Amino acid sequence: MNVKLFELINSLAGHNAAVDACGVALAIATPYLFCALLLYLWFSNRPDDAARRSALAAGEAAVFGLAVNLLIVLFYYHARPFVLGLGTQLVPHAPDSSFPSDHATFLFSIACALCMARSTRGWGVAALVLAFFGSVARVFCGVHFSFDIIGSFGVSAASAAVAFHFSSKGVLGRVNDWAIALYKRLDVKVFGDPGKPFHERVTFAVDFLLKHRAFTVAALLILAFAVRAAKPFTTDRISKDGVLYVYMARDLASGDVDAAFARNPRMPPLYIWMMAEARGMGMDAESAGCWISIIAGSLLLIPVFLIAEMVFGSCSAAAVAGFLVALNPKLISVSGRVMRDSLFLFFLFSALYLLLKALDSERWRGLALWVVAGVVLLFAAAVRTEGVELLGIAALAVMLELSISKLRHRPVGKRAVKWCCGLVCMCLAYYASSLPISASLDGTSSTWAAVDRRIPSYVKGFFRVSAESALKTEDTL
């Protein structure tokens, strides 16, 4: 019957992408929603502390429930459906014991505990419905049997009853009282008025963040890093290009530079070098490549935030831009894998920010900014050769700015000299910093150059390639 029920629910999986996505979303996201609900109840600030006490009891119920599960797993093992070769598996999972479901226990424990307290009964009923769908979604995704969920409900109901009973009595009651009193004391210190409603508290927190740029950037960095660091757990394979990077890094780490670049002579060396260096420190090349991408992808937020702040002149718009970049699925996807794009984007946008600062600088000392922009841009080009494009873009931007000044009858003489000197400095810095890299690759099979040698062939191809052959290239991809 267990298998039949499982097959009944799981047979709906794998037929429709939208249904699958809903099922996976329910199976994965519901615990986070429940955590958000508990936080809301804690901070909702009702005068009698009933909601806060109920949230505490719900959290304790979840801990009790999961502890009971741990004990059960010690004495009883039941294989998961995918281990037995049953059904369609939509989410990855370790092949540990199936009974009871930790997810379902977590959800039902919280829901049951909230139902038991009068002040949060409404939330509890809603949570119970969501817990039901969240748990069924685990069966739908092929990682649990139906009886695992039923067993979890039993464990949850018992642990919720225990937690609810003891949340205001004995040692647990005293710990809860102490936690609430401590929070209230901190609350008065931070907000001043302890009676502030929830949305005013959120506004206060947001205003605080926006007034303190460093906190905003730090919060966005934490968010970006968290999602990027989670990405490798959801991907079961290395990227196609990643294989080449790993092989090259292994060759470099073993000191065989020639063999490394013989695999792809025009490969820009910086990302590979960083992977090889990390390998030298005891990390394997694949993890090193992944971590470099995660860190660079998270740090990308800093130049994006600073550029947006310069463009819009407001911290809130910059924070929104940072938020969109922090959670952009495409950027997360390239950041959590062995790919060089995140490192390239970090250097490219850092160079763009320095260029904007250099253009804004009215003093001759600003030339240093042009030089730094050139060096950072070289780093970008040493990750992806496309980086060199920013030199051309900088020249275009300077010409545009001078033309606008001329059209508006503003004096351009001094500014034109300064910007042209700046551009020359940027190009020289770019070229000069490429020399040590070129020197270290001299005599090896590497053909990397600071200026992409494929540019003439692209231009020639643009004028000569027929649409049919371009379409054929597209079709083969």
Added chain:
Amino acid sequence: MNTVFSLRLWLIFLRRIMLSCYPAEVAFLLFSRKTFARIKESRALRVVLVFIVCDLAVRAVVFFAGVPFSGRYFLPWTVGFALLAGGGFEPLAEFAATRTRVSKNIVGIVVFCAIAIGYSIKALHPRKDKPWLQAIPAKIRSLTPEEMEPVIISNYMDGRFGYYADTTRLILLQPEKEWALYVQRRRCGGDVQWSQLKRDVGLKGLRGLVFGLNNQRVFIILRVDSHGASSDQVAELESLSCLRVVESYADRKGRRFKLYAFSNSND
């Protein structure tokens, strides 16, 4: 006909640009008219716009030059687009607040929560669309003694077969070209260049090569769906007596593979 006059190529290019940005950013940008009107004199805005336009122009040149083009090439545009979309949030929140009589802060919280949940699900959705990419090398590895490096011959060349099977000995097989066999020589301009192994092509040549690799574990991974070998070619290959089918693999997108092992070893 030149590439820039091909409507189909333009549609593919525009589709790729559109796929590089997300609905929330498009919605923000639609509401950012007021913000841009306020900052239209900003030099930083002009430079960022020049950067985005030039970047797209360069990408267009590369795309229309007929070079293999990955969606990742649009990532600078993706970041630039998100950067500009940042200016649209406040007008959007104001608009929604006046229409729904809900405070701007609540609108903000709801919008950000929706984006955070939607984007996180999209970004962290587990990808399991090519299970054979690891299952086939795992099978090969299980059939090969630990100290030996297997030889993989395939009409679908993906370096990950070798990576997961712990071998660098990959040979490209082209049944449509009379079973021609190629080995990777070098890369040039992003493309892998292959050199033909033998002139005497045909199944005989393949058989000869395998027996030349005496005492090695040789496997053939044959893609057998509409993009791979035809049923006639599969039958022709399976007529070799020294070959046995190990396992068949398929995924939800209809890609089908067959793993063959050669019994050429002396052990």
